[in-house]
Amino acid sequence: MTLNRRTFMGTVAAASAALTAPSVRAAGHGKPRVVVIGGGAGGATAARYIAKDSKGEIDVILVEPTRTYYTCFFSNLYLGGFKSIDDIGHTYGGLAARGVNVVHDWAIGVDRAAKTVSLAGGATLGYDKLILSPGIDFVEGAVEGWDITAQNKMPHAYKAGSQTELLKAQLMAMPEGGTFAMVAPPNPYRCPPGPYERISMVAHFLKNNNPTAKIIVADPKPKFSKMALFQEGWANHYEGMIDWIGEDFGGGNVSVNPDAMTVTIDDEETKVDVCNVIPAMKAGKIAEIAGVTDGNWAPVNASDMSTKADPDVHVLGDASQQGDMPKSGFSANSQAKVCANAVRGALTGSKVFPAKFSNTCWSLISTDDGVKVGATYEATPEKIAKVDGFISKTGESADVREATYIESEGWYSGMTADMFS
Numbered sequence: 001m002t003l004n005r006r007t008f009m010g011t012v013a014a015a016s017a018a019l020t021a022p023s024v025r026a027a028g029h030g031k032p033r034v035v036v037i038g039g040g041a042g043g044a045t046a047a048r049y050i051a052k053d054s055k056g057e058i059d060v061i062l063v064e065p066t067r068t069y070y071t072c073f074f075s076n077l078y079l080g081g082f083k084s085i086d087d088i089g090h091t092y093g094g095l096a097a098r099g100v101n102v103v104h105d106w107a108i109g110v111d112r113a114a115k116t117v118s119l120a121g122g123a124t125l126g127y128d129k130l131i132l133s134p135g136i137d138f139v140e141g142a143v144e145g146w147d148i149t150a151q152n153k154m155p156h157a158y159k160a161g162s163q164t165e166l167l168k169a170q171l172m173a174m175p176e177g178g179t180f181a182m183v184a185p186p187n188p189y190r191c192p193p194g195p196y197e198r199i200s201m202v203a204h205f206l207k208n209n210n211p212t213a214k215i216i217v218a219d220p221k222p223k224f225s226k227m228a229l230f231q232e233g234w235a236n237h238y239e240g241m242i243d244w245i246g247e248d249f250g251g252g253n254v255s256v257n258p259d260a261m262t263v264t265i266d267d268e269e270t271k272v273d274v275c276n277v278i279p280a281m282k283a284g285k286i287a288e289i290a291g292v293t294d295g296n297w298a299p300v301n302a303s304d305m306s307t308k309a310d311p312d313v314h315v316l317g318d319a320s321q322q323g324d325m326p327k328s329g330f331s332a333n334s335q336a337k338v339c340a341n342a343v344r345g346a347l348t349g350s351k352v353f354p355a356k357f358s359n360t361c362w363s364l365i366s367t368d369d370g371v372k373v374g375a376t377y378e379a380t381p382e383k384i385a386k387v388d389g390f391i392s393k394t395g396e397s398a399d400v401r402e403a404t405y406i407e408s409e410g411w412y413s414g415m416t417a418d419m420f421s
């Protein structure tokens with residue numbers, strides 16, 4: 001079957017479904033169909049597991065505009081010089097070989113009554129179950145003076161790829177003794193330790209290439225993930241280089257001027273050479289278009305990641321409002337497996353296992369100085385609830401830190417294989 005035939009049948013089936021029955025399959029479409037929007041940590045994993053485990057019983061279509069997905073995880077290590085850009089790029093050939101129909105296009109509309117998704121290229125896809133994992137978009141007006149048109153002067157680099165390469169180029173071009181600024185985001189946001197691992201990696205690069213340079217961080221939060229571990233690491237490796245300005249010192253009172261390359265923190269203006277603006281975040285726009293968000297995020301049921309708004313629309317990863325899990329690639333991958341199992345069960349009657357989740361976020365502070373925080377979770381009627389957790393300790397030996405870094409390398413290989421192989 002080609003995409004055109006599927007598209008045609010999906011459209012016809014959806015039209016009949018609207019008249020006769022609630023699902024495309026019920027209208028005589030044949031195999032049940034799952035459409036997954038977004039081929040990142042959540043979406044690629046869900047598409048892969050449904051295709052792999054259903055052994056051809058379910059038609060899986062993955063809609064993703066980019067042909068190479070650059071992982072945000074380890075993108076800070078690229079900034080620090082530990083990875084190349086190619087190390088963090090992955091393509092979709094493995095998923096296609098597994099039988100996932102990978103459509104490189106943007107989803108621009110969802111008609112939940114007709115159970116169809118429309119694509120920018122003009123196609124319409126019918127679905128029995130829809131899985132959205134579109135990641136994040138930025139809240140407009142979150143940082144005074146910045147909008148998406150300023151992202152070339154002041155990159156966010158919070159969606160990996162060209163933005164990450166741009167930030168690295170700017171870092172490399174900094175004048176001797178120059179200033180790197182970061183505007184950190186408010187909670188909740190993608191990857192709680194991400195900004196602080198980035199500061200560590202930027203400091204690592206500057207220490208080796210531009211040791212008199214300075215880093216300032218304007219932060220609207222009074223504290224942040226793994227704060228004691230990062231602050232200890234910054235004192236050990238980068239003494240005097242990093243000035244973190246938290247909420248107590250006006251770190252939340254920030255505006256930027258991308259043309260003048262200035263940052264104003266609590267009424268004090270500073271001329272900077274690089275400014276990494278990471279604005280407040282919300283669910284990727286298509287979740288809002290689908291009508292499954294409430295405020296900035298999409299509330300979901302913990303047992304299967306179905307939305308509170310529609311049992312046939314599931315939301316994974318950063319876009320979801322699920323409870324206690326941090327917005328991370330590991331979390332999205334863990335949620336995707338629970339969702340894939342539940343969706344397969346609903347469509348084919350296969351066994352559904354109780355939902356269990358886990359997450360670990362590793363961060364690299366300096367060469368072989370890795371730290372981690374993690375937890376396990378379970379589904380309750382209200383939310384994904386934390387069961388127990390762990391965190392690296394300050395003062396750990398170099399051997400423990402090196403082992404933690406090596407562990408993160410293993411996780412990256414396993415994770416990307418779980419998404420794309």
Ligand SMILES: Cc1cc2nc3c(=O)[nH]c(=O)nc-3n(C[C@H](O)[C@H](O)[C@H](O)COP(=O)(O)OP(=O)(O)OC[C@H]3O[C@@H](n4cnc5c(N)ncnc54)[C@H](O)[C@@H]3O)c2cc1C
Pocket residue numbers: 037038039040041042043063064065066069071072073074075076105106107108133134135136157158159190191194195198284285286316317318319327328329330331332360361362
């Ligand atoms: C600097 C940084 C470091 C990080 N480090 C780690 C780490 O060490 N460990 C970790 O676990 N997590 C880390 N993360 C977090 C992790 O990258 C995200 O939490 C994870 O990618 C979320 O997965 P997702 O599926 O929700 O979104 P994504 O992985 O962003 O995938 C979303 C996909 O949806 C696509 N999309 C969006 N809209 C549409 C549309 N309308 N139609 C079709 N496709 C669409 C996008 O192109 C994208 O490919 C880091 C993040 C950053 C920024």
